Amino acid sequence: MRLLVVEDDELLLDGLSVGLGLAGFTVDAVSACEDARAAIAAQAYDGIVLDVMLPDGSGLDLLASLRARGSAIPVVLLTARDQVPERIAGLDAGADDYVGKPFDLDELAARVRAAVRRGKGRSSATLRWRGVELDPASLTALRDGEPVNLTRREFAVLAALMERPQGVLSKAGLEDRIYGWQEELESNAVEVHVHKLRSKLGADFIKTVRGVGYRLAGAKET
Numbered sequence: 001m002r003l004l005v006v007e008d009d010e011l012l013l014d015g016l017s018v019g020l021g022l023a024g025f026t027v028d029a030v031s032a033c034e035d036a037r038a039a040i041a042a043q044a045y046d047g048i049v050l051d052v053m054l055p056d057g058s059g060l061d062l063l064a065s066l067r068a069r070g071s072a073i074p075v076v077l078l079t080a081r082d083q084v085p086e087r088i089a090g091l092d093a094g095a096d097d098y099v100g101k102p103f104d105l106d107e108l109a110a111r112v113r114a115a116v117r118r119g120k121g122r123s124s125a126t127l128r129w130r131g132v133e134l135d136p137a138s139l140t141a142l143r144d145g146e147p148v149n150l151t152r153r154e155f156a157v158l159a160a161l162m163e164r165p166q167g168v169l170s171k172a173g174l175e176d177r178i179y180g181w182q183e184e185l186e187s188n189a190v191e192v193h194v195h196k197l198r199s200k201l202g203a204d205f206i207k208t209v210r211g212v213g214y215r216l217a218g219a220k221e222t
Helices: 010-022 033-042 059-068 084-093 105-119 152-163 171-178 189-201
Strands: 002-006 026-030 047-051 075-080 097-101 127-129 132-135 140-143 146-148 206-209 213-216
Touching: 002 010, 002 033, 010 026, 010 105, 026 033, 033 047, 033 059, 047 059, 047 105, 059 075, 059 084, 075 084, 075 105, 084 097, 097 105, 127 152, 132 152, 152 171, 152 189, 152 213, 171 189, 171 213, 189 206
Parallel strands: 002 026, 002 047, 047 075, 075 097
Antiparallel strands: 127 132, 132 140, 140 146, 206 213
16 A cells, blocks of 8 residues: 655654554655645545645645545545644545654555545455455455465455455556555565465465456456
8 A cells, every 4th residue: 555645844854754664564754745645646646645734835825736636545634633624624625635744654555545445445444355465554464364474565465456356456566555655666575475375375366367467266257
């Protein structure tokens, strides 16, 4: 799940990047409205964590411009705890949720997961497919009730496929889900992750669609 975090406090931005990364998100971090607009134009995100007060404008204006263009990307606002009118304005402008500062990082991660889940029309937090269950909150996996040890990126690849069980995801699409701007990407990274997932879940659990990408076994042919 790839997030854009927009926050002008450098220390807080670093903390959010590390903390949300440990929670299983792929995080791109910027500190200004202009940079956020450029990032959104260049990259598809599953969600945005957006501070209201930014050095070159208001996060509310950025949010309003997104909604005016028809973007439904989930947005969680970071607001000062005592500024109720600001929170109301944010929700009325199209925010999916807000978290008051100071905040608990685990709560923020949970609210982001919930906003993204609602945006994708899913009611359950757990992803399930052919006896495999993924819990994005704990980053744990089960196969037929037994724990499966997955790395963070293996989990991210599998979650991306299980979120769209009837779809085919390209190699580039999976790379976008699991690698941020500052992370080094090897040319065969996705293939390596898929190979390891097959070794843990069964050789036929993930199918290769030649020239297109990957899909889950049991999904409809396209």
